Amino acid sequence: MKRRVPPIGDLWRFLAPTFRVRREPWARVVTTEDLRRRAQRRTPRSVFDYVEGAAERELSVRRAVAAFERVILHPRVLRDVTGVDTTTTILGRQAALPIVFAPTGFTRMMHAAGEPAVARGAARAGIPYTLSTLGTTSIERLAEEAPDTDRWFQLYVSKDRDHVRELVSRAQAAGYRTLVLTVDVAVAGARHRDTHNGLTIPPTLTPRTLVGMLRKPRWLFDALTTEPVSFESLGAAGDVMGLINRVFDAGVTFEDVEWLRSEWSGPLVVKGIQRVDDALDAVAAGADGIAVSNHGGRQLDRAVTPLELLPAVVDAIADRAEVYLDGGVRSGADVAAADALGARAGFVGRPYLYALMAGGERGVDHLTSLLQNDYVRTLRLLGVSGTADLTSDLVELR
Numbered sequence: 001m002k003r004r005v006p007p008i009g010d011l012w013r014f015l016a017p018t019f020r021v022r023r024e025p026w027a028r029v030v031t032t033e034d035l036r037r038r039a040q041r042r043t044p045r046s047v048f049d050y051v052e053g054a055a056e057r058e059l060s061v062r063r064a065v066a067a068f069e070r071v072i073l074h075p076r077v078l079r080d081v082t083g084v085d086t087t088t089t090i091l092g093r094q095a096a097l098p099i100v101f102a103p104t105g106f107t108r109m110m111h112a113a114g115e116p117a118v119a120r121g122a123a124r125a126g127i128p129y130t131l132s133t134l135g136t137t138s139i140e141r142l143a144e145e146a147p148d149t150d151r152w153f154q155l156y157v158s159k160d161r162d163h164v165r166e167l168v169s170r171a172q173a174a175g176y177r178t179l180v181l182t183v184d185v186a187v188a189g190a191r192h193r194d195t196h197n198g199l200t201i202p203p204t205l206t207p208r209t210l211v212g213m214l215r216k217p218r219w220l221f222d223a224l225t226t227e228p229v230s231f232e233s234l235g236a237a238g239d240v241m242g243l244i245n246r247v248f249d250a251g252v253t254f255e256d257v258e259w260l261r262s263e264w265s266g267p268l269v270v271k272g273i274q275r276v277d278d279a280l281d282a283v284a285a286g287a288d289g290i291a292v293s294n295h296g297g298r299q300l301d302r303a304v305t306p307l308e309l310l311p312a313v314v315d316a317i318a319d320r321a322e323v324y325l326d327g328g329v330r331s332g333a334d335v336a337a338a339d340a341l342g343a344r345a346g347f348v349g350r351p352y353l354y355a356l357m358a359g360g361e362r363g364v365d366h367l368t369s370l371l372q373n374d375y376v377r378t379l380r381l382l383g384v385s386g387t388a389d390l391t392s393d394l395v396e397l398r
């Protein structure tokens with residue numbers, strides 16, 4: 001057999017070497033996993049582990065992410081998907097995407113730019129942002145620094161109900177639109193990574209933590225040249241688990257949901273629902289929204305996987321409240337799957353913290369553009385031209 005060897009130039013396109021000083025720094029960051037890796041390179045281990053970690057054996061968090069691998073999509077073809085409308089309404093207000101940034105405590109520990117950077121990123125992406133009770137930016141300062149954001153406030157109910165009332169009225173006065181009551185923290189979960197790492201908030205300088213921080217000079221420089229991390233809304237600091245057990249009340253019940261309903265005039269979301277009967281009771285107590293959530297696996301390990309519980313809760317609640325999926329969302333395709341299974345929106349936690357650690361406010365913008373592109377592409381390939389057309393026949397959990 002005679003072979004004809006084509007000139008190599010026909011097969012390969014050689015790129016002349018370029019000697020630009022710097023490549024476009026975000027061009028190869030195309031997934032949440034890329035952001036996660038970059039975050040890990042830039043933050044001290046104890047800080048990264050605080051974000052990444054979960055309770056006990058960390059089974060819940062792994063299952064929450066893995067549940068999205070069980071999603072089977074049934075795309076339609078030969079539909080005109082030239083234009084895609086990604087918008088939706090969340091509690092009566094239009095959002096550009098069916099995504100809510102979930103509350104996370106201690107955000108300025110991950111990156112000095114902290115909550116304002118994430119909240120401004122949310123505003124640019126047209127989605128709500130939730131400030132945690134354990135935020136490191138006060139209720140009022142966040143409102144000043146992120147005036148255009150659809151700001152939600154997440155509440156933990158402590159034993160001191162007067163203090164709770166004060167937090168709620170501060171949030172109302174500062175223009176927060178939605179109150180999110182987190183109900184899965186009767187006591188602190190056992191986060192073994194933090195114990196092993198000797199993590200305190202704010203981070204303390206033991207010889208071991210100091211070595212970890214010296215390895216991440218950019219993070220350390222930011223931390224040393226900006227205001228110290230503190231719980232700005234609560235005005236307290238110390239060891240996290242001790243704080244949680246001191247400040248939070250193991251005696252909170254559905255009556256407190258009713259009480260908050262009477263204190264708060266805007267929409268009320270109950271976050272941390274893990275059973276259908278509790279979802280029904282929360283709606284009966286006045287919730288406008290239910291976040292099916294196990295706190296990103298950080299509380300009770302082996303608690304039910306949010307994506308798996310979602311359809312049953314959606315079925316039971318019908319149109320009486322909105323239902324959100326919280327836990328394991330890592331891409332726009334995951335958001336589309338959760339929506340098709342009945343969620344009004346997907347809450348996103350760790351991914352925006354990875355983005356923040358990876359590159360501050362610029363990182364958050366990069367994440368939202370990834371989520372947006374991913375969501376649009378998924379809808380088009382599914383043969384639907386808008387969020388409103390994401391129906392349950394498009395998706396199956398196997």
Ligand SMILES: Cc1cc2nc3c(=O)[nH]c(=O)nc-3n(C[C@H](O)[C@H](O)[C@H](O)COP(=O)(O)O)c2cc1C
Nearest residue numbers: 051102103104105132182295296327328348349350
């Ligand atoms: C570092 C970190 C801090 C968190 N702090 C809070 C908090 O203060 N209040 C709260 O309701 N949930 C908190 N959560 C849980 C998130 O709101 C959300 O439920 C969880 O991150 C969703 O899972 P995902 O990380 O897989 O998106 C925190 C999660 C992380 C990772």
